[in-house]
Amino acid sequence: MKQSVRKLKFIRxxxxxxxxxKKAFILMNAVFYGLLLLTMIVTAIFPDLQAKTIDNANQQLSAPWLESTVVAAYTNGNVGLASIYTFLVNLILGTFLSMTLPSLVIPFAGLIMGGYRAIFWGMTFAPLNGVTGLLPHYLTLLIEGQAYVIAMFAIVIQGRSLLFPRRIGLASRWNGYKQGLIQSAWLYLPVILLLVxxxxxxxxxxIVLAPPGN
Incomplete structure (x- = not known):
């Protein structure tokens, strides 16, 4: 019975x-997906942006540690290993180190990286040659994008709790900071689930549905 209550709490x-x-959550969705769509429109007008962005992405993937792990797993068709590596990179590098951690030092700082990711995706996945080939990956953008939206939302909650503790019934900024940490930890549960x-x-x-080059 206690285990069931705990599981429900993790969800609830x-x-x-x-x-x-609610307003902050809706705003973060609007900012992230709005930037994504706007950048796609701009890239459709200036298609050279996509080529430059893809070249930049390929340079990043050529880093030795990425080539020997993530890229190798995809190249070898290892779905299980590729899934694990993708999850770990997105969680540790894409979310915690680049978004959440900076915001624990400078309030709201990680929102810049969230916005940058939306712009980067918009330039990379703008449907310049039609949407058919990109349709499977748009679901990836939706799922992983929502994880980043919730991470951005947690950053807003953390920053507001620190700067305006009295709005949530707390007497000091230190208490607000701790409360923001607790709420961020709870919000990381759906972030982790979505990234998995x-x-x-x-x-x-x-690897299976639409391998590169097909």
Whole structure:
């Protein structure tokens, strides 16, 4: 019985935080997906942006540690390993180190990286040659994008709790900071879940459904 209550709390608590801060959650969705769509439109007008962005992405993937792990898993068709590596890279590098951690030092700092990712995706995946070939990957963008949106939302909650603790009934900024940490930890549960699903789907998509070059 206690285990069932705990499991329900893991599901219920993040939903409660989102409901209590609905406007901020909607705003982060609007900012992220709005930037993504706007950048796609701009890239359709200036298609050279896509080529430059893809070249930049390929240079990043040529880093030795990425080539020997993530790239190798995809090249060898290892769906399981590719899923794990994709999840770990997105969680550790893409979310925690580049977004959440900087915001624990400078409030809201990680929102810049969230916006940058939306712009980068918009330039990379703008449908310049039609959407048919990109349709499978748009689901990846939706799943993983929502994980980044929730991470951005957690950054907003953390920053507001620190700067305006009295709005949530706390007397000091230190207490607000700690409360923001607790709420961010709860919000990381759906972030992790979405990145797991996104990692599995991306590996299946790129290895099985629509491998590059096909």
């Amino acid at each position: 608590k993040p939903i409660e935080i989102i409901k209590e801060n 699903v996104g990692g599995v789907y991306e590996a299946i998509e790129l």
